Amino acid sequence: MEIGETGGIKVDHNYKTSDDDIYAVGDAIETYCALSCKPLRLPLAGPAQRQARAAADHIYNIPHINKGVIGLSTVKVFNLNAAATGLNEKKLKPMVFLTTLFISFLRIKLA
Numbered sequence: 458m459e460i461g462e463t464g465g466i467k468v469d470h471n472y473k474t475s476d477d478d479i480y481a482v483g484d485a486i487e488t489y490c491a492l493s494c495k496p497l498r499l500p501l502a503g504p505a506q507r508q509a510r511a512a513a514d515h516i517y518n519i520p521h522i523n524k525g526v527i528g529l530s531t532v533k534v535f536n537l538n539a540a541a542t543g544l545n546e547k548k549l550k551p552m553v554f555l556t557t558l559f560i561s562f563l564r565i566k567l568a
């Protein structure tokens with residue numbers, strides 16, 4: 458089975474591996490990041506469950522749209538809620554141009 462650049466099992470948008478008879482979902486695969494347009498490992502239960510449903514849909518010829526993931530996690534510590542989504546600074550730095558563009562867009566939108 459083909460392994461992707463992130464070390465996860467490579468799958469297509471229907472979660473089919475390089476072996477036509479084998480699907481893979483969850484922590485073992487690399488998925489598609491809708492923000493960076495690059496492969497991404499996202500070991501979370503929510504995406505794993507959606508991927509499993511999408512793979513089952515494909516097996517039964519039920520159409521589905523795979524838009525990729527952006528990643529979201531939350532944590533509650535006593536009364537404090539914290540959440541993170543999207544790309545972190547390390548991943549964004551190589552994408553300075555896009556980030557600048559995005560920030561400019563936000564400024565125009567918020568002005």
Ligand SMILES: Cc1cc2nc3c(=O)[nH]c(=O)nc-3n(C[C@H](O)[C@H](O)[C@H](O)COP(=O)(O)OP(=O)(O)OC[C@H]3O[C@@H](n4cnc5c(N)ncnc54)[C@H](O)[C@@H]3O)c2cc1C
Binds near residue numbers: 482484485500501505
């Ligand atoms: C401490 C912890 C907290 C987490 N908290 C969250 C959270 O709050 N929210 C969230 O979205 N995600 C959370 N996750 C991540 C989430 O648990 C995983 O992303 C999700 O369970 C992945 O599902 P999976 O089916 O890919 O793998 P798993 O749930 O790990 O299932 C893989 C199964 O395969 C079995 N297995 C392994 N090897 C073999 C083998 N050789 N033969 C047969 N069976 C085998 C394992 O025993 C296991 O049952 C957490 C993970 C951890 C470790």
